[in-house]
Amino acid sequence: MIGTGYVGLVSGACFADFGHVVTCVDKDASKIERLEQGIMPIYEPGLDQLVAKNVKEERLFFTTDPADAIKNADAVFIAVGTPSRRGDGHADLSYVYGAAEEIAQLMDGYTVVVTKSTVPVGTGDEVEEIIRKTRPDAEFAVVSNPEFLREGAAIKDFKVPDRVVVGTEEERAKEVMSELYRPLYLNETPILFTARRTSELIKYAANAFLAVKITFINEIADLCEKVGANVQEVSRGIGLDNRIGKKFLNAGPGYGGSCFPKDTLALTKTANDHGAPIRIVDTVVEVNAARKKAMATKIIDAMGGDVSGKTIGMLGLAFKPNTDDMRDAPSLDIIPALQAAGAKVRAYDPESMKEASHMLEDVVFCDGPYHAIEGADAMVIVTEWDQFRALDLDRAKTMLNENIVVDLRNIYAPADMAKRGFKYVSVGRE
Numbered sequence: 001m002i003g004t005g006y007v008g009l010v011s012g013a014c015f016a017d018f019g020h021v022v023t024c025v026d027k028d029a030s031k032i033e034r035l036e037q038g039i040m041p042i043y044e045p046g047l048d049q050l051v052a053k054n055v056k057e058e059r060l061f062f063t064t065d066p067a068d069a070i071k072n073a074d075a076v077f078i079a080v081g082t083p084s085r086r087g088d089g090h091a092d093l094s095y096v097y098g099a100a101e102e103i104a105q106l107m108d109g110y111t112v113v114v115t116k117s118t119v120p121v122g123t124g125d126e127v128e129e130i131i132r133k134t135r136p137d138a139e140f141a142v143v144s145n146p147e148f149l150r151e152g153a154a155i156k157d158f159k160v161p162d163r164v165v166v167g168t169e170e171e172r173a174k175e176v177m178s179e180l181y182r183p184l185y186l187n188e189t190p191i192l193f194t195a196r197r198t199s200e201l202i203k204y205a206a207n208a209f210l211a212v213k214i215t216f217i218n219e220i221a222d223l224c225e226k227v228g229a230n231v232q233e234v235s236r237g238i239g240l241d242n243r244i245g246k247k248f249l250n251a252g253p254g255y256g257g258s259c260f261p262k263d264t265l266a267l268t269k270t271a272n273d274h275g276a277p278i279r280i281v282d283t284v285v286e287v288n289a290a291r292k293k294a295m296a297t298k299i300i301d302a303m304g305g306d307v308s309g310k311t312i313g314m315l316g317l318a319f320k321p322n323t324d325d326m327r328d329a330p331s332l333d334i335i336p337a338l339q340a341a342g343a344k345v346r347a348y349d350p351e352s353m354k355e356a357s358h359m360l361e362d363v364v365f366c367d368g369p370y371h372a373i374e375g376a377d378a379m380v381i382v383t384e385w386d387q388f389r390a391l392d393l394d395r396a397k398t399m400l401n402e403n404i405v406v407d408l409r410n411i412y413a414p415a416d417m418a419k420r421g422f423k424y425v426s427v428g429r430e
């Protein structure tokens with residue numbers, strides 16, 4: 001497994017837990033050293049135990065030296081980063097190509113080279129070309145095998161997936177991939193074999209579709225606020241239609257994270273480059289970016305239109321619960337906008353404060369939710385961590401200077417909040 005980022009580490013640990021022998025390779029020596037000591041580079045529930053168990057049972061190894069790992073491998077996964085290239089939004093493939101070259105130099109005997117990183121359509125062809133050029137004699141196949149892991153639920157998503165997509169038309173590679181995922185056959189997980197380019201596109205199409213779904217319900221929520229309807233009931237009302245489905249219809253402050261923002265952008269670039277624009281996704285990218293900024297205005301309006309000199313207690317900073325990931329989190333747009341309007345921000349997040357402290361200025365990071373709202377003129381829910389759902393609201397009320405709650409995740413019931421004497425503003429509900 002080349003790359004011990006989110007995808008590489010979770011996939012490596014899960015494959016090891018399936019019973020395979022996995023070596024995770026990373027150039028970052030201190031990361032490998034920490035992993036060997038059982039210290040995880042990311043927060044993902046259950047990952048530390050899974051790594052520890054498989055290290056102990058000698059199926060999972062970490063190294064900075066790819067030579068032995070690649071030489072002895074039946075399959076080598078490329079799970080390196082593909083960040084958005086500065087300026088044009090295209091995925092930066094230099095790490096993928098670098099890994100391909102390295103694998104080519106080191107592999108020995110028939111090797112299946114699998115791209116797990118999210119890569120634009122046609123990248124598999126490039127990887128194949130690089131390997132062939134570097135090692136004209138090599139016996140290999142290049143396969144696309146996209147990941148569909150949600151942060152916070154990544155282990156479950158790997159072990160109990162809705163489907164596995166494998167992009168290759170070569171029989172020998174199919175056999176190796178089937179063997180790797182064999183434990184899933186027992187659960188009757190559909191394993192979809194497609195052409196490589198199709199598989200590459202499936203990943204982008206899936207993420208873009210989900211981003212469209214979220215943005216759609218977010219705009220319906222805005223309309224609900226204008227016409228006096230309830231977006232949660234609209235979601236339920238449409239979601240019970242099996243053709244639409246219930247999931248990913250929660251209105252909120254806009255999507256963030258490591259995948260949706262990057263992948264929607266990369267897809268629109270590819271589509272435009274090929275003269276087949278996907279205008280719905282262009283619009284979604286634009287609407288979502290504007291929405292994150294608009295959330296600051298929503299908070300300011302709820303506080304009477306002027307927040308200058310006021311204090312806001314923020315609960316949640318990460319782009320979603322059960323992760324410490326701050327990438328493209330709505331809080332990164334909301335907090336600076338509130339500060340620019342003159343507000344002071346106190347914040348608490350169970351996992352992401354360390355990460356957030358590098359990305360935000362002048363925020364008072366607090367020891368817990370009650371500490372964050374102490375003396376604040378409003379409490380704002382930005383991320384729906386379970387512990388905020390179960391907050392003692394009467395205690396919260398005694399801590400707040402003014403009884404204003406802005407809930408960007410709809411975790412409380414409007415009627416209950418009114419009964420408790422809060423001025424309560426949520427998303428798409430009266």
Ligand code: UDX
Nearest residue numbers: 147148149150151248249250252255256257259319320
């Ligand atoms: C996503 C995909 O789900 C996963 O399959 C892919 O491989 C990587 O990207 P992830 O980014 O971890 O996973 O989080 P996800 O749970 O999908 O949430 C993404 C964003 O959408 C979050 O900001 C979340 O708050 C938001 N969201 C999600 C909503 O606003 N409403 C919803 O109903 C669902």
